[in-house]
Amino acid sequence: MSGDPAEPTAADLRLGEHLELLRSDQTGPRRSLAARTVRTARWQRVRERLDRTAHQMDFAVPLGRAAQLVVVSVFAITAAAQVAVSTLVLMVLVGILLAGAAATLALAFGLGGREVARELSAGRYLRSAYREGQLISVEGVRGEIVAMETAATVLRTPAGDTVRVPNAMLLSSVVTVHEPGA
Secondary structure (H helix, E strand, C coil): CCCCCCCCCHHHHHHHHHHHHHHHHHHHHHHHHHHHHHHHHHHHHHHHHHHHHHHHCCCCCCHHHHHHHHHHHHHHHHHHHHCCCCCHHHHHHHHHHHHHHHHHHHHHHHHHCHHHHHHHHHHHHHHHHCCCCCEEEECCEEEEEEEECCCEEEEECCCCCEEEEEHHHHHHCCEEEECCCC
């Protein structure tokens, strides 16, 4: 080193490294705060969307809150495992609760969907047995088949009324098909 004041010394280089380190430490929390703010805003949008869906589907519990509780619970169990707390009991409890919830939903959908499944199945068969434009009578209702929907058949009576007959009723009742002009 020639002693030129423009040339940096080793102490100056170390000082520069320390200043750079301090600057990165100061911007780190800012970035972290910005990232947390973005994540919070994103989570709020997801939660609002889930709550709207739950309201549209007529759920009693807001889905956004339930999803948030599940995420927080998973993080809490993971944090407990990281600090060497035995989480076996918690995991067994969570497994039992999830199995109970799944069984409840399976029973609800299974029993609730039985009638709909019967109507859909009958509708598939009826599409091959009848066609639109035919005049039929079933259970005292006479009308022309206007539409064959998935769960019901729509008839138009001679008076001009529209009647929806469940497909299962057409399958299990006596149906009279009237010839044109009769």
